[in-house]
Amino acid sequence: MSGFLSIQGLKHFYGRRQVLDVESLEVGEGEILAVVGPNGSGKSTLLRLINLLEKPSSGEITYWNDSRLPDLRRSERKELSRQMAMIFQEPLLFKRSVRANIAYGLKVRRMDKVEREKRVDEMLDKLNLGELADHDAMTLSGGEAQKVTLGRAMVLRPRLLLMDEPLASLDVPSRKILRADVSRLVREMGVTAIYVTHDYHEVLEIADRLAVVIEGTLLQAGKPNEVFSRPVTEVVAEFLGAENLLEGEVVECREGMARIRVEGAELEALCGLHPGSRAKVLIHPEEVILLADTGDAGSARNRLPARVTGVKVLGALVKVGLECGFPLVAYITRASQEEMGIEPGRKLTAVIKATSIHVMPFTGVRS
Amino acid sequence: MGEIWNGFVQALKLIVHFDPYVMRITFFTLYICAIATGVGLLLGIPLGSSLALYRFRGRKLLVTLVNAGMGLPPVVVGLFVYLFLKRRGPLGFLNWLYTPKAMVTAEIVLAMPLIAGITMAALQNENPKIRLQARSLGAGEARSVLTLLRETRLSLVAAVIAGFGGIISEVGAAMMVGGNLLVNGEPYTRTLTTATVLEVSKGNSEMAIALGIILLAITVLLVWIMTLIQQGTLLSHPARVARNLLSRRRKEAPA
Numbered sequence: 001m002s003g004f005l006s007i008q009g010l011k012h013f014y015g016r017r018q019v020l021d022v023e024s025l026e027v028g029e030g031e032i033l034a035v036v037g038p039n040g041s042g043k044s045t046l047l048r049l050i051n052l053l054e055k056p057s058s059g060e061i062t063y064w065n066d067s068r069l070p071d072l073r074r075s076e077r078k079e080l081s082r083q084m085a086m087i088f089q090e091p092l093l094f095k096r097s098v099r100a101n102i103a104y105g106l107k108v109r110r111m112d113k114v115e116r117e118k119r120v121d122e123m124l125d126k127l128n129l130g131e132l133a134d135h136d137a138m139t140l141s142g143g144e145a146q147k148v149t150l151g152r153a154m155v156l157r158p159r160l161l162l163m164d165e166p167l168a169s170l171d172v173p174s175r176k177i178l179r180a181d182v183s184r185l186v187r188e189m190g191v192t193a194i195y196v197t198h199d200y201h202e203v204l205e206i207a208d209r210l211a212v213v214i215e216g217t218l219l220q221a222g223k224p225n226e227v228f229s230r231p232v233t234e235v236v237a238e239f240l241g242a243e244n245l246l247e248g249e250v251v252e253c254r255e256g257m258a259r260i261r262v263e264g265a266e267l268e269a270l271c272g273l274h275p276g277s278r279a280k281v282l283i284h285p286e287e288v289i290l291l292a293d294t295g296d297a298g299s300a301r302n303r304l305p306a307r308v309t310g311v312k313v314l315g316a317l318v319k320v321g322l323e324c325g326f327p328l329v330a331y332i333t334r335a336s337q338e339e340m341g342i343e344p345g346r347k348l349t350a351v352i353k354a355t356s357i358h359v360m361p362f363t364g365v366r367s
Numbered sequence: 368m369g370e371i372w373n374g375f376v377q378a379l380k381l382i383v384h385f386d387p388y389v390m391r392i393t394f395f396t397l398y399i400c401a402i403a404t405g406v407g408l409l410l411g412i413p414l415g416s417s418l419a420l421y422r423f424r425g426r427k428l429l430v431t432l433v434n435a436g437m438g439l440p441p442v443v444v445g446l447f448v449y450l451f452l453k454r455r456g457p458l459g460f461l462n463w464l465y466t467p468k469a470m471v472t473a474e475i476v477l478a479m480p481l482i483a484g485i486t487m488a489a490l491q492n493e494n495p496k497i498r499l500q501a502r503s504l505g506a507g508e509a510r511s512v513l514t515l516l517r518e519t520r521l522s523l524v525a526a527v528i529a530g531f532g533g534i535i536s537e538v539g540a541a542m543m544v545g546g547n548l549l550v551n552g553e554p555y556t557r558t559l560t561t562a563t564v565l566e567v568s569k570g571n572s573e574m575a576i577a578l579g580i581i582l583l584a585i586t587v588l589l590v591w592i593m594t595l596i597q598q599g600t601l602l603s604h605p606a607r608v609a610r611n612l613l614s615r616r617r618k619e620a621p622a
Contacts, residue, residue, distance in 0.1 A: 048499075051503050053499055053502060053503060078507070081502070081503075081505060082505040084503070085503060085504060085505075086500070086503035086504075088496055088499070088500060088503075090494070090496065092494065092496055092497055092500040094497070094514065094517070094518060095517075095518055095520075104501075104504055104514075105504035105505050108501075108504060108505045108506045108510060109505055152504065153504070156504065156505070162503070
């Protein structure tokens with residue numbers, strides 16, 4: 001799962017403005033890497049550099065066949081670019097039929113007509129586009145058009161598929177359909193894919209790994225649950241929508257276990273920071289346990305008397321606002337809420353395991 | 368009024384009877400315009416594409432020249448081509464003055480900026496990501512530009528219409544560098560426009576009207592054909608018929 005694509009020290013400038021800084025990033029064969037970050041953070045530039053559409057200012061990209069950018073010969077560049085395909089945010093279809101659009105890349109590769117038609121027909125079938133095959137591509141809906149761009153890329157059987165916010169211009173039902181198509185085709189065909197988006201919700205279902213790029217810098221890469229539960233900085237945590245991101249100060253730290261003062265309360269958490277250090281504390285709302293009384297909370301180290309400040313029903317879950325020396329949000333099921341009679345003003349105990357608290361050094365940078 | 372009517376009747380007779388003089392001038396005009404438009408396309412489309420898609424030193428000057436060239440008065444073009452081609456001019460050694468070559472040169476100078484300017488505007492209006500998309504699907508630089516040009520084909524046909532229409536209807540440059548000559552009774556540098564001017568000056572209204580009607584008919588016919596191509600109705604209909612036939616055959620084949 002490693003060494004398929006390796007990026008080292010990649011930097012890119014537009015004029016004097018640095019738009020990308022990726023110290024190190026690996027993509028394993030057959031995996032789907034989601035690159036997430038706010039708009040304008042350099043994600044699309046990263047894709048264009050990988051796709052050889054732009055030359056990086058410095059750094060190296062090593063491809064699966066050991067070709068290495070920037071030392072690529074013209075023939076290697078051509079060969080590599082023909083093993084990749086890219087899908088953009090807009091469908092960018094050519095003014096010709098759906099069939100001709102899907103056949104474009106194969107025609108560029110001068111594939112024999114019989115084989116080309118066979119491949120195109122197969123792809124039309126896979127995407128249920130048979131009925132639209134002879135339609136003018138300009139008459140398609142947004143969802144259909146983006147489906148054609150997916151077919152146009154996948155018919156090439158690329159080693160690497162690059163997707164630049166392919167769902168961004170679609171409505172919710174079309175997104176759902178296309179996301180399923182992307183996932184199915186990529187897995188079926190064993191293609192390695194890099195999927196760029198500003199909306200991380202879009203890729204959680206399908207990504208094997210997640211890379212967070214903010215203001216041009218790759219801040220973290222790893223399995224999605226690792227990145228979500230252990231963001232390396234508050235900037236990453238905030239971008240990933242952390243609900244309970246609190247400022248605190250390390251009071252004491254012994255053998256990796258620290259006491260951290262957060263506003264009017266103290267928390268025990270796993271942490272390697274020195275006493276006196278300022279810290280950012282992340283508490284995942286789904287890991288907060290609410291007890292109606294002072295009953296047994298197992299081995300949990302943090303038991304905080306709390307008062308309910310607000311209750312909001314979010315479908316099957318309920319978001320409970322609490323005041324326990326600092327504001328805290330917890331997610332519980334609707335059944336639990338009804339059973340415990342949780343209403344604003346109700347007093348209860350919030351229990352948080354030390355291992356459920358993630359402590360980061362305080363940088364003072366806000367995203 | 369009677370003179371105009373008689374003129375029309377005579378003109379129609381000349382056309383219906385395929386008057387050799389009228390036919391020769393007509394074919395010569397089409398010949399000159401076709402070559403000039405063709406060369407104008409060969410030069411104008413790459414020039415317009417380069418100006419639209421690439422940044423290089425001197426680009427702004429070239430863009431200004433092309434834009435200025437789109438509104439060049441034919442007489443001024445004729446004058447400059449004349450000054451270059453006259454016996455003591457910089458290109459006098461070519462001995463092209465008062466030959467069809469001189470006329471084609473002047474017409475190219477008129478048509479090329481029109482074609483380049485419209486091509487440039489069309490490509491600049493197109494989404495530049497189309498080219499990136501083509502490249503990301505494996506197209507090389509040239510193929511990606513060709514793909515983008517194909518996307519702007521409506522505007523390119525408009526460029527051809529503008530170029531062709533500009534030169535078939537002009538008289539100043541053709542007269543100045545061609546001289547409106549007949550050699551052994553055959554039109555050597557005489558086009559429909561220059562012949563019309565001559566016939567009017569001779570008071571030969573019937574012939575002038577006949578030439579005028581032919582000029583008008585050719586212009587309207589060719590522009591109509593190009594408009595059909597542009598709007599996709601001329602080529603798409605036979606293509607649709609062929610597609611239907613093919614798909615019917617495919618369906619019948621397994622049975």
